[in-house]
Amino acid sequence: MGKELMTGNQAIARGFYEAGGHLAASYPGSPTVEMLEEIKHNYKEIYAEFSINEKVAFEVGIGSSFAGGRTLVSMKHVGVNVAADPLMTFTQTRTKGGFVLMSGDDPGMASSQNEQDNRLFGKFAFMPVLDPSDSQEAKDYVKMGLEISETYETPVMLRITSRLCHSRSAVELGPRVEVEIKGFERDIKNFGMIPPNTFDKQFHMKDRIEKLGKETFKLGINRYEPSEKTDFLIITSGLVYQNLKTLEQDVSIYKLGMVYPLPIEELRNLSEQYENIIVIEEMMPFIEDQLKIEGIKCEGKKFFSFTGELDVSDIRAGLEKAGVIEPVDSAVAQESGEVMGRLPMFCAGCPHRPVFDILKKTKKTIIGDIGCYSMGILYPLEVLDTIISMGASIGIMKGMNKVLKMAGKKEPLVAVIGDGTFYHSGMTGLLNLLHRYDPDDNLTVILLNNGTTAMTGGQPNASSSSYGDGSDMNVDLPKLIATMGFDRVRVVDQFDYKEAKKVIEEEIRFEGLSIVMTTRPCALKFKIKEPNFYVDPSVCIACRTCVKTNCPPIHMKDYKGFDKQKSSIDPSMCVGCSVCSQVCPVGAIKRRV
Amino acid sequence: MNIILSGVGGQGLVLTTSMICEVAFRAGYDFKSNDVVGLSQRGGKVWGSVKIGEKVYSPNIEKGKADLLLALEPLEGLRWQDYLKKDGTIIVNTSEVYPVFAIAEQAPYPHDFLDQFRKDVHVVAEDVLKISQGIGTSKIVNVVMMGMLARYMDIPLDTWKEVISEKVPEAFLEMNMTGFDRGYENIIGDSY
Structure with missing residues (x-):
């Protein structure tokens, strides 16, 4: 074929x-x-x-x-x-x-x-x-x-x-x-x-x-590639094998296709023909430990890192250390200076942007979860305080609250979680909030319902079809939460910035348990196609409030006829979500018509 | 031949890598490629590698071993230039995409990137976004750059065009073909 x-x-x-x-x-x-x-x-x-x-x-x-x-x-x-x-x-x-x-x-x-x-x-x-x-x-x-x-x-x-x-x-x-x-x-x-x-x-x-x-x-899943001219046998598997072959060294190789269980007797017999056995594997000494337990003399992690990938150059360096290959005096590659990093950021039009802009201004402790919104922990937002694992935010918030109260250090706590993560394993944590709940627990869950499992490329989840993606599940999230027994659930359109800010601030202030669900869908999956925005430099006061929303098309630039730099919006990237125009205090950001 | 591709999430780099592989494959070469796509669609850095030859083991390219660097964005060209061998070639789209640190004015964007490229490599720089927009869409930057790349590879143009016609959305086919041709022609005489 x-x-x-x-x-x-x-x-x-x-x-x-x-x-x-x-x-x-x-x-x-x-x-x-x-x-x-x-x-x-x-x-x-x-x-x-x-x-x-x-x-x-x-x-x-x-x-x-x-x-x-x-x-x-x-x-x-x-x-x-x-x-x-x-x-x-x-x-x-x-x-x-x-x-x-x-x-x-x-x-x-x-x-x-x-x-x-x-x-x-x-x-x-x-x-x-x-x-x-x-x-x-x-x-x-x-x-x-x-x-x-x-x-x-x-x-x-x-x-x-x-x-x-x-x-x-x-x-x-x-x-x-x-x-x-x-x-x-x-x-x-x-x-x-x-x-x-x-x-x-x-x-x-x-x-x-x-x-x-x-x-x-x-x-026939394992392969022995003997070389006559060497005392070294290298045992390896996976991509590391391909990286090793790239070095074109005269060594014997035993390539494992199955790393558990090992063909111990075969390896024991082979080991008698070699002075030295080197194991090359990424992460833990998994193969190495099995061999050592069986009394087969070998070395591995002595020469290779226990963390990260083992690329061609790492393998070369490790083999040089192990004395398998002679250090080559390769011409020193030119090293350029440090290049400015490029962190991932919320897309233009991302519905998380206004929420995190609002949360940043609250200066509260915010427990994060897994999803695109994990990026809220990065510079310059730095809104989230913790990230552990899928669905963990709500349970962590609960435990932190109980212990802070015990120490007389009570403060309002917030957990943010997306819809996909909520269905995955956040629901159980939420339900658990009802157990041993004190009326003075000031806890707020912000449920970022964007209609998809966004981080991994926009797969549908249990409420995606309400956003019209053609999938087959349409769970009514606020109804589900109400049925579980939560009476304070507020639903808000976060692209109405003022209203969203008001609701989130009110619920964080509220002494008790409250849930805020935002409604705007993922901008990557459900594209926004509105006329884009531009900055009128004659109105802009260069306060950078819009820049701080951290949107890809917005940055300060020089304009002809103005001494100071003013904000600008790259029209090829702006999708027209309007958030920057709503945070602008002087009305300098206008929609193109 | 070792090619590194670099850019910003959303520029179509993964599709570009796969098209270059397909071209090499149809021309009868062994090949392997790689894309590092962690959080790519969200404006993070994204890069890939394509290795083409008689027999290819690892898809990974060591520092100082790349023949060509296809940089879809200038800063991402600077980031990967150490991977080029002496006398290698950078093909760079000069249209800038600001990273967070430049947006937040923590450090200036290096507008003088042309001066920062290594002196022992060839630099081919074009505002490919402008060329693409001239054709009618900003979405074909990658294909225009493939046209530029084709100049450096000994593979018949028909093979490139055959692959493009199968891989890009039908509605954008004509613009992609125009873009590829423009890239291929444009490269003459524009070397720095």
């Missing part, structure tokens, strides 16, 4: 399609988002959904596998924490329909709140971990993963890093193979995970991993 260029994400979707995949579920999170989108758009044979959170996605996957369907569940690394509860028990069962968990790890944290190494989940859950090094392998490993899953009756982790998710390379296409869905058969000993049914499951998990470790050679 020929070759096509594909990203790692696209290749995984393709692999699942070719392997006769039946159901794919996910919660959007960088770097894995495009995988499920690819399935949704291109492979209609597969049922695919973005679930409400990773735990639910995983559970939908379990049901599919129980019924004999080939199943793929995908999420970013921290998403696996959310799904860990069903994972850790599901892994005890004898897997029916092949089950692959795609974990998008993010060494270097290009877009994540931590750097956790999810290979450890593999060991934690007695679950094999596959680690591809390019798009072709990403595709092949999905298929292989499903087969391992069915043969050894285990879930399989396909661990892929953010670079590979977005990297493109050529992939050989194959036809789809239809796989029969065997259906669900009652088997309480296998599916009813309570003791004593769980007792012999511990042995099942242990046995399958040991068996797979002994039979890895059958899979």
Whole structure:
């Protein structure tokens, strides 16, 4: 069928399609988002959904596998924490329909709140971990993963890093193979995970991993590339292997496709032929520790960083330190001076802008959450005081309030959370506010309802269809919250700046529990197409109130005939949201007609 | 051949990277590419790399090893110029996008970027936004710059055009084609 260029994400979707995949579920999170989108758009044979959170996605996957369907569940690394509860028990069962968990790890944290190494989940859950090094392998490993899953009756982790998710390379296409869905058969000993049914499951998990470790050679997933001229054996996997090959060094390489379980006996035999064994892996010493436990002498983290990516130059430096390669006296590359940074910022027309402008002026403690509005912690807004994990803001606000009160340091507290994050795991935190609530708790939740999961590219969520995006869920958020038992819910259009400021300030002042929901949709997904604005320099007093809203098209500039710089708006970027014109104290910002 | 692309979220850099890959692929080369797109759509810096050759292992390019730098914005050109090898070429769109620090007047935008580019590389500078707007839309900056890039690559123009015609939205096809041609022609004699 020929070759096509594909990203790692696209290749995984393709692999699942070719392997006769039946159901794919996910919660959007960088770097894995495009995988499920690819399935949704291109492979209609597969049922695919973005679930409400990773735990639910995983559970939908379990049901599919129980019924004999080939199943793929995908999420970013921290998403696996959310799904860990069903994972850790599901892994005890004898897997029916092949089950692959795609974990998008993010060494270097290009877009994540931590750097956790999810290979450890593999060991934690007695679950094999596959680690591809390019798009072709990403595709092949999905298929292989499903087969391992069915043969050894285990879930399989396909661990892929953010670079590979977005990297493109050529992939050989194959036809789809239809796989029969065997259906669900009652088997309480296998599916009813309570003791004593769980007792012999511990042995099942242990046995399958040991068996797979002994039979890895059958899979052909690991590769030994010997070189005659060296005493060094390098053990590595994933993109790090490709970076190492770029150096074109005369070393022996053992490339792992499966990093758990390791082919210990094969590696033990090989180790006897080499003076030195070096392990190169990103993040934790996962492979290195396994080898050391088995008494195979090696070094790894002694020469390579425990954090960040290991790019070509990092590998060269580490190998020089390890004495594997001679330091090359390469011509010193010219180093230019420091270049001004470029932080991400709210888009032109972003509905978060007026809210954060108002919150900044309140000078209160604001507990943040995960989404585009996390950027409210960055310069120059610096409005948010904390960010931890999805949906955590409301619980954190509650605990902080209780303890501050205990110390006689009571102050009004505010939590901001988006609609997607609220559905994901903020609802439970909100409900929990009703428990042991004191009437003098001054807590305000600002629910930024922008109609989409914006940060990851605008996927629909449970109330998106009320914004007319054609999706199928239309939860009435204020009604939901009222039903939960909150009587003070105020809904406000934040593009009416004065009104929004009044409402937010009133609710922060209010002694008690209150919720403010804003209504404007994401400007990236639901484009604003209004005539744009311009600054009349003869009226502008250069007070910079508009500049402080931190909007991409607005900055100070020189005008002919004026001594002082005045504000200006780049017409190619302005979408016409009007917020700057509303904060201007002298009416210098006018709409073009 | 090693190419670095850099710009600001929303400039279409990811699509550009994928089109260059597709062109190299159809011309029979091995290739790998990368995009770093963290918070890109929200005005953050975004960059990518394309490596083309007989056999390509890593998609990543080391400092001092790039042949070409396609900078969709001047500051993002300065940021990545150390990746160019001696005698490499920067193709830069001179239309400025202010980062937060310049908006907030913490530091001046480096309007003298042309003087700050390395002296041991070639610089090709054009106000590509102006060219694009002249054609009828500000959205084709990336394709005009692909036209400029095509001058430096030994791949038939028809291959480039075939890929563009498949990848850009139908309604904008004509403007994209005009843009590509304009970029390709424009580059002559404008080197600094």
